[in-house]
Amino acid sequence: MDHVNHNWTQSFILAGFTTTGTLQPLAFLGTLCIYLLSLAGNILIIVLVQLDSGLFTPMYFFISVLSFVEVWYVSTTVPTLLHTLLHGCSPISSAVCFIQLYVFHSLGMTECYLLGVMALDRYLAICFPLHYHALMSRQVQLRLAGATWVAGFSAALVPATLTATLPFCLKEVAHYFCDLAPLMRLACVDTSWHTRAHGAVIGVATGCNFVLILGLYGGILNAVLKLPSAASRAKAFSTCSSHMTVVALFYASAFTVYVGSPGSRSEGTDKLIALVYALVTPFLNPIIYSLRNKEVKEALRRVIDRIRIILREPQ
Template identity: 80%
Template sequence: MDHVNHTWTQSFVLAGFTTTGNLRPLAFLGALCIYLLTLAGNLFIIILVHADSGLSTPMYFFISVLSFLELWYVSTTVPTLLQTLLRGCSPISSTVCFFQVYIFHSLGMTECHLLSVMALDRYLAICQPLRYHELMSRQMQLRLAGATWVIGFSASLVPASLTASLPFCFKEVAHYFCDLEPLMRLACVDTSWHAHIYIVVIGMITMCNLMFILGMYGGILKAVLKLPSAASRAKAFSTCSSHMTVVTLFFGSVFIVYVGPSGIQAEGRDKLIALVYSLFTPFFNPIIYTLRNKEVKEAVKRVSQRIRTVWKRS
């Protein structure tokens, strides 16, 4: 096969899901509703955290950063999902495809680091309560949040650029968005070396962050068990439960996709698991962080009261 003739392709075709008949419009409407609710839920958290002084704590600052990230994360893949559900196989230019790969993995690695920062915040709040506000100052919060974005967008340059440099013999991507594994299956050359690089970059970053989070929660567990009363232990655990749920969803789905078996049989599984971390996790995050959260409920009451007061005056 002539290698030169296949070093560049002008476009790919997203195969999407094999949904046909009456199921396709239902799937489209369902995905659209979840997408809009995800945007509304994460915007709600961002606005509420910045509008209410009662939520001006490091924990809620990082939650608002996570919500901001989720807005971009879900908007990177869901529009192409909606397009494939509406039209079936959808063409996508190679430039847009590779850009989607880069942005998607940049945001994913940024979230991976942000979850570690949020674990560190909980560790300092519980294990270093007297020095917490000194250690987690506003300046430190901004530095940590900024570092997660810089590291995430820098690290993803490696897998994204290597994928874009591959020669492709096929154009149909067995997915509803451009991702590393589906694109590697279209290459004309052996991609085992690329796969090893991806495992080193993505795998090491994921594992290091997961080990860091587990270490932080090990310290938290040790400190909480020393608390004198059951009520104080329950309160300490409640501040961590939401974060632990999100960590489980995020890392669980990532490991299933990127550590699980590859091949044609895994394509359908990968697309379903991708729905978890690219659509459902951003959708559930606002619910997880606000459900049964007294501070958020009180903040909603205060903001609502201020809005009603302004309306009455006007």
């Protein structure tokens, strides 16, 4: 009888946001502008780190990797959001839906691990300055960056596979992209075990990494407070401030969404919180790392000056 009641649907319908009248085009244009600015800001950081020798440091290498992750992260969900804002409820095949779910969570976990690596980089730079460049050689940087991608895409296999194998009785996803909680609400069976499994995997990935970051910053704080002058302490803290801001943004939204059961919040709240971590955070990251950073501003000026000189040279 269970097989009669269960419907393995071939497609879903993304409900999106219920916007009407003049609010709909405004929401579309606003989202499109933020998306394009997010792409431009993150791509600009990647280009600057590649072109300017002043940014050839481990810290900026990891920042450029973070920007690369953000470009793909924001592009995984925002085009779907734009489509639902323009056309309302949108069909999506189950295969595309589950691929979106997997890629979105893979990139999110990759970013989680990468923030831990960036905290380790700051810890080594401040606590072991004489050995820093030997400890964080180019080969070590590449291995650490590669490990974050492998770990992120491996960890996301568990929640994505468990969700994809559920039988679904309903088709309308109360969201603008395929995420765990809205999909699990459509299942024909009790998903309490799946919820615990998702919480365990995501909790270990984010929680352990967060504890690691706190421990590393505890070591950084201890080392900075021992510095002789206020100026040297301020300089040391300034190199960490941008990273700490990004960590706070990432973990505040991640814990809000993934701590607790999927049914503990309203569907509208889920969608609004998702806008923060899927759209706003990738938009803010390049601003946090560039507009507040003198080295990035100087690198941008040098690259622009080089381009002007090239353009002025006779052909």
